[in-house]
Amino acid sequence: MQTDAALSILTALAHPTRLSTFRLLVQHEPDGLSTGQLVEASGLSQSTFSTHLAVLVKAGLVVPEKRGRQQIQRVSIDALRGLILFLAKDCCGGRADLCEPLLAELTCC
Template sequence: MDNDSAIDALGALAQSTRLDAFRLLVRHEPAGLAAGDVARQLDIPQNTMSSHLAGLARAGLVRAERHSRHIIYRADLDQLKALTLFLVKDCCGGRAELCEPLIAELIPCC
């Protein structure tokens, strides 16, 4: 990941509704959710939610797949991984032992 991609991703997440939508999609991996379901769960009008999901897609954080009349959105976990690694790649000046608490916090999620 380069600086521009990281800035795009962080910019997309720097808005409350988009951050909530992305976190919701991460929780629903690998199945994803239809745009309408995301809107209902977050209590956001569907047309507004579509705009937010499109912004996340432009930043590479979500992928959309058409299934008949529905568009299913999924978090792009590879992009999330790339962004996270970009942010911590030079953590602690190469002293891996200083990053162990951060890594330990991330491990229980999976």
């Protein structure tokens, strides 16, 4: 993952609506949710939410799939993994001392 891609993902997640949308979609893996369901969950207007969703899709965090008139949205676990690796890379790169406590808690699940 390059810096620009990481910045896109961080920017996409740095908004209450987009972060909760992303988390909601993670919880609904692998079925996904339709855009309409996400609009309803967001409580925002349809047009406003559509703009937010476009940010998530452009960042690669969410992948849409056409199903009739609807768009089914799913998260990209790969994108999430990429971001986490990017954030952890600096300390992992030759810094096992920093990385160890980070991984210790992650492997607990």
